Amino acid sequence: MQRDILIIGCGIFGAAIAWSLGRRGLGQRVLIVDRQPAASGATSRAAGLVTQVRADPALQALAGETLVAIELLKTHFGEDVGCHHVGALHIGPLAQQTALAHMLAVCTAAGIRGQWLDKAQVLAQSPWLDPEAFDVAAYFPDECFVDPYLLSSAYLRGAQQMGARLRLDTRVAHIQHKAGAVTGVVLEDDTVLPVRTVVNAAGAWSNLLSVPLGLPLPMAPVRSQYWITERSSEFTPDGPIVFMSDIRAYARSEVGALLFGARESAPAVAHPQALPENLQGFVFDAADPDGWGNLSDAFGSLSRYCPALERMGIAHYITGPSNYTPDGQPIVGASQSIRGLLVASGCNGSGITYSAGVGRLIAELVCGDVPFVDASRLDPARALQIDPFDPDFLQTCAHARATKSTG
Ligand SMILES: Cc1cc2nc3c(=O)[nH]c(=O)nc-3n(C[C@H](O)[C@H](O)[C@H](O)COP(=O)(O)OP(=O)(O)OC[C@H]3O[C@@H](n4cnc5c(N)ncnc54)[C@H](O)[C@@H]3O)c2cc1C
Incomplete structure (x- = not known):
């Protein structure tokens, strides 16, 4: 079968997205690529806190999905993700x-x-x-904490059991599109992988792929x-x-x-x-x-x-x-100008917490379902005027981390 959904990045976002797509019966269509070993970016460094106590209902809901997923991974997939239910x-x-x-x-x-x-x-x-x-x-x-590497690996293993394929040592050079729709990705050796859907889950490197498409992501x-x-x-x-x-x-x-x-x-x-x-x-x-x-x-x-x-x-x-954003919201959603292009990034230091929620949201958008949370504030195109490489903008994002509230 043609694998027509490509996820760039096998950190916890990419793995959780593959898992969610698998749970919707789309596993056989999913290819995840990463140029590095799986979960070797920000994911392996996280403190692993999974915290639902937040003021924002959408962020609460994203975190709540991860708590549900941790249980599901344990009961249905036999995965121990090192979860400590300590409150x-x-x-x-x-x-x-x-x-x-x-x-x-x-x-x-x-x-x-x-x-x-x-x-x-x-x-x-x-x-x-x-x-x-x-x-x-x-x-x-x-509230709990997990081993982020184990959680990410559990999503990935589950996704693979449901048909997703992982390809490492694979560096995406850019995303191709034509007539307002994704046509594929070009690898660094100029190989083209033709696909109709691309999820940019490239973590701190997401803007390197997104800016050339005219979609600057408001994060640093x-x-x-x-x-x-x-x-x-x-x-x-x-x-x-x-x-x-x-x-x-x-x-x-x-x-x-x-x-x-x-x-x-x-x-x-x-x-x-x-x-x-x-x-x-x-x-x-x-x-x-x-x-x-x-x-x-x-x-x-x-x-x-x-x-x-x-x-x-x-x-x-x-x-x-x-990846911190000036408004403290993650960046999760579909591009309105390039059909088939989706983004999952801008974790604001909470990507482990949001992982299953982000996975579910992206899977729903891929399937054309009504999202389970109001994702309007997470829109990747919410700040098209910014230059994410501008030194002043980088400082704005650093300031967002300094001043963020716990919840
Ligand atoms: C010190 C620290 C503590 C943290 N503590 C917590 C915590 O307690 N709780 C919490 O919820 N969050 C925490 N976080 C945040 C969390 O680690 C991140 O939100 C999460 O790991 C982001 O996952 P990701 O998949 O977006 O990125 P990553 O894990 O960085 O994955 C991105 C992947 O994309 C790949 N990639 C990039 N570009 C390309 C390309 N062109 N081609 C192919 N592959 C590509 C990279 O190799 C990488 O593997 C912490 C972060 C840090 C650094």
Whole structure:
């Protein structure tokens, strides 16, 4: 059978899209290509948080699909994606009470469980927190974290079982179109793969394929990063994820250690054309390759919440690109000017969380079904006037990461 649906990129978005297409009986028509090993881009670097607690209903719904998919992969496909159903605490000073109350109300209305906890209840779950550092705490029991590589691999295996084919070492040079419709993709050796539908899921590199088509995607690859401490008995193995939004930080357990991230006030951003194909060894900021500068800026506030950090060594530093958009919305949808062209990108640091929702949405658009969420704000063509390679625009995207809210 002719494979007429081509997905460019086998990160978690590409894999989830293939899986969703397979579930709609289109697996035999799907070819996924990647120039690198599967899930070796941003996906393998993620902290793996899957968080449905958000103010925006469409984003809640995308995340909710992933929670459903994790269960389905386990029960129907026997896949263990390293899911830890630990829940999430959102804690902060009294000044955060109104915002937290709002989030609780929004989530409860959407059927997402949540409740206030007092300090004793918080400390019973997360004894490493200093009770003097926070006044209010809301707990959402259904939040979890996964192994992003395992989740991506599980989508991919499921897709392959349903007929999708993966082709690695395959670099798409550009997407071809004629008379307003996709006709195929051209590989770097000039081979043409004729297809009628192309999904650009090329992660931080999506704009390199999209801009030449007159479809600039409003996003830029901004540095995401986190650190993992040495192991210590002070950290409960399956304590909840903890969000400390007043200091733009989060933490979760990681096999006896603490994994924590802190968003900088001025994050480093890469020019998409300067991003190597293989991220191994890539540094965003030569002056601060290991993020020590950012860590020392954040350290005072982090150790206020977690005094144990003062005496703890850092065992690992993980960094990679996340595509931030000025409006905080992902970029998922079909081009209106080139039939058969779809985009799934602009993850805003939440691509693991959104993965199954993005997969479902793209599959519905390919099938011509009514989308399960209002996708109007995710439209790839929502900012055709921008130049995604302009240095000022890159800074706008970096600022979007610095100022994003937890939810
Ligand atoms: C440090 C860090 C922590 C994070 N933590 C979280 C988290 O806790 N929770 C969460 O939800 N998200 C998190 N994220 C974000 C998450 O990792 C991303 O949103 C997600 O991995 C994006 O997946 P993707 O498939 O779009 O991109 P990628 O995984 O980068 O995949 C894109 C693929 O496209 C391929 N490609 C590109 N161009 C071409 C071409 N021309 N031809 C062929 N192949 C091509 C690449 O080789 C690559 O494999 C984090 C990100 C980072 C960096």
